[in-house]
Amino acid sequence: MSLRRSSRLAVCKDAAIPAVLKETDNAQLGRKSQAENTRSHKRRRTTANTGKKGRKAVRVPSSTLPLHDLPLDLLFEVVGYLDPTSLLHLSRVSRALHNTLMSRSSQWLWRNSYANSKHELPPAPDDLTIPKFVGFVIDEVCDFCRTLMPKKAKVSRIWQARMRCCSECLEDREHFVNINNFGKIKFIQDVLRWLGKDFSLGTLLPGSDTSGSNYPTRHDVPLVVLERLASDFARDNKRKSVEQKKRWLMDRVSALDKVKQHADICRTWEGDVWYKQLEETMELRQKRLNAILDKMTILGYEEEAENICNRSAFYEHPLVKKVQPLTSRGTSCSSILLSIAASEVLLAHSRPEEWFRIRDPLLRLAKELSAKVAEEVKRRAYGDRYRDVWHVYEEYLDGKSRQTHPSIGDLVNFKEINNLIYKTPMDKDLSPLEKEDICAVIDEVARMRFSEWRTRCETALVALLADKFKNWDRKATAADLHLAVSVFSSEDDKWHWWYPEVLTIDGRPLDMHMWALTEEEEEDLTPQRRQMDAFSADVFHVNADRVRSAARLVKLAGLHPSTATVDDMDARDPWFAGAYKKRDRNTYGLHVMTWRKAAQELWGSEDIVLVSSEDTDLARTMRDEWRAQSSRPFRGGLRLPALEKKKTRGH
Known part of the structure; x- marks a missing residue:
């Protein structure tokens, strides 16, 4: 039966008005009724030019007003072509559009947009509506401090918990707790009592997994998630048995497992987006750099570019x-x-x-x-020349005594070699020096400069000895450099040398002599740096106590300190040890040293003795065996074996 006209009008009158139209139509009806029913009031007379400025009229943007005038079917037809991100931004333009697009009856629109548009978003989950998930993905707002992140800062998304967090809140213990620190929470204690102590809480509580090279994987759970789970458990499990509670917890574990699978997909998508943005950023920067270099080339700055x-x-x-x-x-x-x-x-x-x-x-x-x-190019070219001279000089020294020839640091400080490296004109291709030219200059320098260099070094060393030998009946001379008591020590008294090996020590830090130069040190080829490779007497000093100790060793060896040279002591080859008892020597063995090692180790000690001839022969034999079997240099000390076995008590 058809309705009467009055009934149809009543139905139309009470019908629901679409939200997108309700706001605009009500506003227009309100303005019309107000114009008809409101009586005009008399205005109070005012004087002109009172100096008060009237309030400026605020213009409301009308970019979305045409959408308000559209019927719902046309509105949905228009916005149906938008991707989910644009659709979410449109829903935030006005309250009317928000109410319309976020209503339950409009969810089909979001599903169609998500399925048919090119949005490059991860798959939508089952536990969130599409609008909420899109907002979770694109919004950069911390869910804890409600701070909107700037463009360069990004929030961390906890995909398992569907929460966003800034870097500060992520480290705040008021918002997060480590899964290993749940022992004192009663709800967690009950869960472990029902499900067993070996139950993994990470399967029940969603959180943020972070790992690093210095610490294992850390699972942090938001406290709000823990409180929500405990509240839901208390609400749904009143007056229920333990088995029902366990079943409820395992259902939550199953639900979280599905969420974790989706979270893994989202994390992979997040990493792909990050790499894609990074590649696009690098590509844009490279294009901008190339464009700038092209502009510079056009302006005549080709060499600079x-x-x-x-x-x-x-x-x-x-x-x-x-x-x-x-x-x-x-x-x-x-x-x-x-x-x-x-x-x-x-x-x-x-x-x-x-x-x-x-x-x-x-x-x-x-x-x-x-x-x-x-x-820098010129410096590297100088470095190549320096190395060329170095290699040729190494060939020149082959078969010669390095103790009586200048080091490479002294060589390059000679005027002729310095001019060869730094003053020889460079071609455009920076061609290296010819080997014949280097050999010719080295031969000339060896003939004219080497003897002068050695005299200068000896004079500087004699000046160091003169201060310590002033109590002798004569002045120190160059001949005294060869004495066994002429010991030259480093500034920290850790290293000691005799003449002429002291001439091979340059001005570098002493620890640099024990190791090969690093690549950066090899590249440092400036004249100031290479000046350190030259010999300098300023890095040595003569220690009076060490001189007296060396003199005592010479006397124990049967020679006179004022005449015994280094070669004399080496030829006699005496061995020394600290004072010892014969019984201890036979039972425990004995640590013995050459005279050079003893001068370094036992200086200032009066308990120095010359070992017996039998122990000396044994020490020399053991030294020869060491040199034959080992590639390492002999350091001057060794331990003689015991002559009899140590007595032990029986059990």
Whole structure:
């Protein structure tokens, strides 16, 4: 039966009005009724020019007003072409659009948009609606402190818990607790009592998994998640048995397992997006760098552009590092659709091309970096020449005594060698020195400079001895350098040398003599650095106590300190030890040393004795065996074996 006209009107009158239309229509009806029913009131007379400014009218944006006037079917037809991200932004334009697009009856629109548009978002989960999930993915708001992150900062998404967190809140113990620190919480104690102590709480409590090279994987659970789980458990398990409670907990474990599977997919998607954005950023920066270098080449700065193309200082400059192509700014492609006059006006008020604004500072930086590159290339060329001279000089010293010849540091300080390295003109291709030229200069320097160099070094060493030998009946001379008591020590008294081996010690730090030079030290080929490789008497001193100790050793060996040379002591080859008892020697063995080792180890000690001839012969035999079997140099000390077995008590 058809309804009467009055009934149909009543039904239409009480019908629900769409939210998207309700706000606009009610506003229009309200304005109309107010205009008809409100009586005009008399206004109070005021004087002109009171000096008070009236309130400016606020203009409400009307960009979405046409959408308010559309019927629902047309509205859904229009927004149906949007991707989920754009649809979410549209729902936040006004309250009317939000109520319409977020209503339960509009969920089909989100499902169609998610399935049919190209949004590059991860798959939607089953435990969240699509609008909530899209907002969770694209919004950069911390769910704990409600802070909107800036562009350069990103929130950390805890995909298992469906929560976002900033870096500060993630480390805040008021918001997160480690899964290993749940022992005192009663709810957790009950769970472990019902499900067993070996039950993994990570399967029940979603959280954030972080790992590092210095610590194992850490599972942090938001406290709000723990409180929510405990509240749900208390609500759903009143007056229930233990088996029902266990079943409820295992259902939560199963549900969380599905969430974790989706979280793994989302984390993979997040990593792919990060790498993709990084590649796009690097590509844009490289294009901008290439465009800047092309502009410099056009302006005649081809050499500077070539020198700085791989310089990080230029690439990291803020004007170069911008993630933005080098294009003209302020002009619009739509200006070609305007009239000629309108286009001229638009171009006249547009900003100049970006290159003209950044050109001057970048060109200044390019010139500075280009000069540094040229200097570095020249320095490396000098380094190659230095190494060439070094290798040729090593061949020259082959078969000669290095103790009586200058080191490479002294060699390059001679004027002839220095001019060969630093004053020889360089071709454009920086060609190396010829070996014949190097050999000729070394032969000339050896004939003219080596004897002068040795005399200068001996004079400096004699000056060190003169202060310690002033109590002798004569002055120190160059002949005294050969004495066994002429011991030259390092400034810290850790290292000791005799003449002429002391001439091989240069001015580098002493620990650098024990190891090979690093690559950076090899590359440091400046004249100031190589000056350290030359001999310098300033790094030595003569210790009076060590001189007296050496004199005592010479006397024990049967020689006189004022005449015994280093060669005399080496030829006699005496062995020494600290004072010992014969019984201890036979039972425990004996630590013996050569005279050089004893002068270094036992200086200042009066308990120095010359070992017996039998022990001396045994020590020499053991030293020869060491040298025959080991590739390491003999350091001057060894332990003689015991002559009889140590007596032990029986059990």
